[in-house]
Amino acid sequence: MGAAPTQQLDRVFAALADPTRRAILARLANGEATVNELVAPFDLSQPTISKHLKVLEGAGLVSRGRNAQFRPVRINAAPLQRAARWIGDYQRCWEESLDQLDAYVKDLGRKEKRHAGKRKRD
Amino acid sequence: MGAAPTQQLDRVFAALADPTRRAILARLANGEATVNELVAPFDLSQPTISKHLKVLEGAGLVSRGRNAQFRPVRINAAPLQRAARWIGDYQRCWEESLDQLDAYVKDLGRKEKRHAGKRKRD
DNA sequence: CCCATACATTTCCATCTGGCTATATTGCTG
DNA sequence: CAGCAATATAGCCAGATGGAAATGTATGGG
Structure with a gap:
């Protein structure tokens, strides 16, 4: 495939x-x-x-x-999941708009931790 | 509005x-x-x-x-975020399928005790 | 002031989309 | 087997969409 x-x-x-x-x-x-x-x-x-x-x-x-x-x-x-993942790639865009470049620079420093956060259902 | x-x-x-x-x-x-x-x-x-x-x-x-x-x-x-949230509402659908698969695998493991249960998350 | 640059708007065209009605198919049931 | 119930397919139409080419509109520079 x-x-x-x-x-x-x-x-x-x-x-x-x-x-x-x-x-x-x-x-x-x-x-x-x-x-x-x-x-x-x-x-x-x-x-x-x-x-x-x-x-x-x-x-x-x-x-x-x-x-x-x-x-x-x-x-x-499954396709929904892939769509969500595609959108998720832009998450840093709205995270950036919250904290401006400041957060972005910090995020660069901890880039390998990206997958650390797990979300449980509320 | x-x-x-x-x-x-x-x-x-x-x-x-x-x-x-x-x-x-x-x-x-x-x-x-x-x-x-x-x-x-x-x-x-x-x-x-x-x-x-x-x-x-x-x-x-x-x-x-x-x-x-x-x-x-x-x-x-922002609209991307809302779209992601919309899709996220369906997350339980694929979590359910994973749960079902997980349960199915576990059930298999219980039936055939010779195999140790493989815990395979994410 | 006139022109070049950056972009928008207009016009035209082919194709796609979403809706309908009418008809075909498929499988149960009497 | 006849017929109905569930669904698919076909044909049609209006309107949206993506593309190009031509033209319009600001803005800055010589």
Whole structure:
């Protein structure tokens, strides 16, 4: 393997750019759902939702099984994780704006400690 | 005030969906740049880059000053932070999958006592 | 004052996107 | 097997998007 990971980010961010798709992901965060269950709250036609699901699937954000006529959709968080990591690379930008160059210089000095901080759920 | 913050996320993710714009942000992470400096590495026309900058500005991801004829562009990380936080809400999804995997592995270890439990965090 | 420099705006074009309706497919069920 | 229920696919349309080329607008320098 070695497919361009940048193109994958394209699709992930493009998928997240749509509020309907973000809402679908929000719903899927609570567990699997069928297509009709996903259609219900949105006041959109079923084919429209199916198209959104295809976009999400193309971004790797969801995957689908088969259970009789049902095609359960479940969230696949790996691409989200990669997107978060991409954004995380810019974290020093907003940390910089807080403490200005001062903090940046200090941070340079402790650069190898970057991964020390662990975050527990609150 | 009271503008929908969801629309802001729309624009942020849409802005991040384009590799050129992500590259522009990457360049800006090293500090301010003029438009021409941003045009140089991209083999795209200046108006095209200006358009990209407008999209980034519309998402709040960059802001611009004025210095003589120059319009220095600087990164504005706050929207990135909000996007990261949005994605972070789904962190439990991949933590859950890790937990499930972890539990599964542990369960295997208990069933087959010949194998010592491998504690493999992060 | 005029021109070069840096950038924005306008116009045009091809392609993509999100929505719909209509239709096809697939698998259960009577 | 007929038919329904769940979902996918196809075709269509309006509007957004990314690109280029041409032109407009400030600002500083000779």
